[in-house]
Amino acid sequence: MPLESNARIAKALAERGYNAEREAVTLLAGATDPTAAIAATVDRAPDEALRITADHVREAIDHTDKSAAPPDETGQSPVETKGSSATEPGATETVADPVTTDGASAMDVDTGAASDPATADAPTVDPGTADPPTADPATADSPTADPATTDSPTADPATADSPTVDSATAADTSRDLDLRDLEVGNDMTGRSTGTGEYSDFVTTFRDRYERLSKVLRGRVNHRPAEAIANMPGGGDAAMIGLVNDVRSTKSGHWLVELEDTTGTFPALVMKDKGLADVVDEILLDECVAVEGTLADDAGILFADSLHFPDVPRTHNPGGADRHVQAALISDVHVGSDEFMADAWHSFADWLHTPEADPVEYILLAGDMVEGVGVYPDQDEELDIVDIYEQYEAFAEHLKEVPADTEIVMIPGNHDAVRLAEPQPGFNDEIRAIMDVHDARIVSNPATVSVEGVEVLMYHGVSLDEVIAELPEEKASYDEPHKAMYQLLKKRHVAPQFGGHTRVAPEERDYLVIEDVPDVFHTGHVHKLGWGKYHNVLAVNSGCWQAQTDFQKSVNIDPDAGYAPILDLDTLDMTVRKFS
Numbered sequence: 001m002p003l004e005s006n007a008r009i010a011k012a013l014a015e016r017g018y019n020a021e022r023e024a025v026t027l028l029a030g031a032t033d034p035t036a037a038i039a040a041t042v043d044r045a046p047d048e049a050l051r052i053t054a055d056h057v058r059e060a061i062d063h064t065d066k067s068a069a070p071p072d073e074t075g076q077s078p079v080e081t082k083g084s085s086a087t088e089p090g091a092t093e094t095v096a097d098p099v100t101t102d103g104a105s106a107m108d109v110d111t112g113a114a115s116d117p118a119t120a121d122a123p124t125v126d127p128g129t130a131d132p133p134t135a136d137p138a139t140a141d142s143p144t145a146d147p148a149t150t151d152s153p154t155a156d157p158a159t160a161d162s163p164t165v166d167s168a169t170a171a172d173t174s175r176d177l178d179l180r181d182l183e184v185g186n187d188m189t190g191r192s193t194g195t196g197e198y199s200d201f202v203t204t205f206r207d208r209y210e211r212l213s214k215v216l217r218g219r220v221n222h223r224p225a226e227a228i229a230n231m232p233g234g235g236d237a238a239m240i241g242l243v244n245d246v247r248s249t250k251s252g253h254w255l256v257e258l259e260d261t262t263g264t265f266p267a268l269v270m271k272d273k274g275l276a277d278v279v280d281e282i283l284l285d286e287c288v289a290v291e292g293t294l295a296d297d298a299g300i301l302f303a304d305s306l307h308f309p310d311v312p313r314t315h316n317p318g319g320a321d322r323h324v325q326a327a328l329i330s331d332v333h334v335g336s337d338e339f340m341a342d343a344w345h346s347f348a349d350w351l352h353t354p355e356a357d358p359v360e361y362i363l364l365a366g367d368m369v370e371g372v373g374v375y376p377d378q379d380e381e382l383d384i385v386d387i388y389e390q391y392e393a394f395a396e397h398l399k400e401v402p403a404d405t406e407i408v409m410i411p412g413n414h415d416a417v418r419l420a421e422p423q424p425g426f427n428d429e430i431r432a433i434m435d436v437h438d439a440r441i442v443s444n445p446a447t448v449s450v451e452g453v454e455v456l457m458y459h460g461v462s463l464d465e466v467i468a469e470l471p472e473e474k475a476s477y478d479e480p481h482k483a484m485y486q487l488l489k490k491r492h493v494a495p496q497f498g499g500h501t502r503v504a505p506e507e508r509d510y511l512v513i514e515d516v517p518d519v520f521h522t523g524h525v526h527k528l529g530w531g532k533y534h535n536v537l538a539v540n541s542g543c544w545q546a547q548t549d550f551q552k553s554v555n556i557d558p559d560a561g562y563a564p565i566l567d568l569d570t571l572d573m574t575v576r577k578f579s
């Protein structure tokens with residue numbers, strides 16, 4: 001990649017200890033000899049300067065120019081504008097092929113909890129095409145890839161925005177850091193108390209029950225298991241509990257056993273009650289409510305209805321009060337042979353263009369690096385075999401991102417933290433390596449409030465489990481956002497215990513979705529998908545890793561090199577393609 005690329009310039013300045021204004025970077029990228037221009041700028045910058053400004057660059061270039069060549073006769077700035085790398089041959093086709101949600105309506109699709117899954121939401125990922133995250137043209141509400149509505153830098157290299165030194169460019173390149181507002185909540189880093197004892201699990205499940213039963217309490221007039229067992233038979237009763245067991249009976253009904261703090265109680269869901277669809281969605285250990293009639297001997301509850309804690313349909317999401325955006329990405333997998341460095345460079349380069357000016361935040365939902373020993377024979381596909389070197393390489397890639405971008409990172413299952421969830425943020429050694437752009441490193445999951453938008457970040461390991469357990473139409477790799485809807489419905493990011501997803505006992509169940517988020521951001525399955533569930537935008541990022549041999553063997557066809565860009569003011573999404 002040539003030094004002319006904005007990202008490389010920013011990195012070169014960062015290596016010399018400088019932050020840089022975006023316009024300064026653009027000017028340097030457009031200089032006749034960027035290497036010399038950087039040297040001159042750094043040389044002439046005031047000693048106390050921490051940030052290279054456009055004026056520093058102009059002054060340095062002016063000075064170099066005056067001492068080396070006659071003044072430019074046109075009277076224009078002597079900076080030659082060659083165009084950013086986004087407009088250079090070779091880079092053009094790799095940058096920004098935006099798929100936009102066509103206005104708010106495209107994203108307003110509300111797939112009701114019990115609504116017909118066939119009519120469910122718009123942005124589908126078509127596994128049959130080479131360009132996976134295209135909208136389904138047959139669905140009227142789908143976000144369509146309409147190039148006319150977007151300002152694609154691929155449009156015409158000749159007219160595409162070559163950086164000029166006029167004031168218009170200068171005006172839109174300065175970001176007002178004072179307008180930013182980023183707060184992290186629910187970070188459990190440093191608060192792990194679990195010792196792995198049995199009693200710790202009891203505490204975690206009690207907390208889960210306490211907090212989720214609260215959500216259900218308003219909806220049913222429930223009694224504890226112990227009290228129900230002592231009630232006279234034949235009357236109405238309701239119970240809230242964690243699901244202990246679900247079995248189908250010989251006659252095609254289902255037996256659902258619930259547990260609360262006083263004991264367990266069985267509910268029988270008869271096949272003619274029209275609840276098959278609901279029973280299909282039940283996962284072990286999640287919190288549900290059952291309402292029905294007690295058998296004459298009060299030994300079993302005949303269920304009439306079943307409720308999940310769910311997200312209220314009245315949820316009213318917040319929004320930024322200015323036009324500002326966040327890139328929601330994950331699964332970079334630096335260190336893997338298949339890490340797509342070129343796609344990442346294109347993304348980082350794009351972030352330096354005026355078009356990406358509103359992208360002031362990057363949320364990274366885990367799997368920063370490929371890690372070591374994550375799956376059998378992984379070492380055969382490693383480009384970097386040392387985990388620390390992987391993080392060092394990742395940090396270098398992060399430096400390509402504009403220095404004034406706010407970054408929030410949570411770990412994933414490939415990262416160097418404990419595998420069991422909740423995963424604390426990285427240890428000090430790894431933090432020191434990734435000490436780039438003052439990134440906020442928090443636990444998985446974590447909640448982040450970005451300019452009034454509440455984002456729940458979770459890496460997504462339980463999505464594999466939800467996809468494996470539920471019927472295809474409710475959760476699949478091709479529509480990962482639907483699996484996310486299920487987690488929202490259960491108000492828990494990893495309901496099922498003891499299966500694929502490892503859960504660590506803590507005094508609090510950090511995996512409960514206590515407050516309804518405005519945006520739910522996950523990754524892990526390496527599939528791009530997004531949609532709205534009861535006004536909550538669910539976004540699963542793709543990845544920056546091409547298909548590994550391992551993924552080939554298990555039939556995973558990743559969506560690699562896409563960056564979903566979220567408008568924080570409207571909660572509209574645009575997906576940009578960099579591969």
Ligand code: D5M
Nearest residue numbers: 331367375413414464524525526554556
């Ligand atoms: O996960 C990328 C995807 O690969 C995700 O959907 C899980 C899947 N995966 C990972 N490991 C396995 C095993 N052992 N069997 C089946 N599927 C798997 P990532 O976290 O990036 O590896």
Ligand code: FE
Nearest residue numbers: 331367414524
């Ligand atoms: Fe991953």
Ligand code: ZN
Nearest residue numbers: 367412413524
């Ligand atoms: Zn993962």
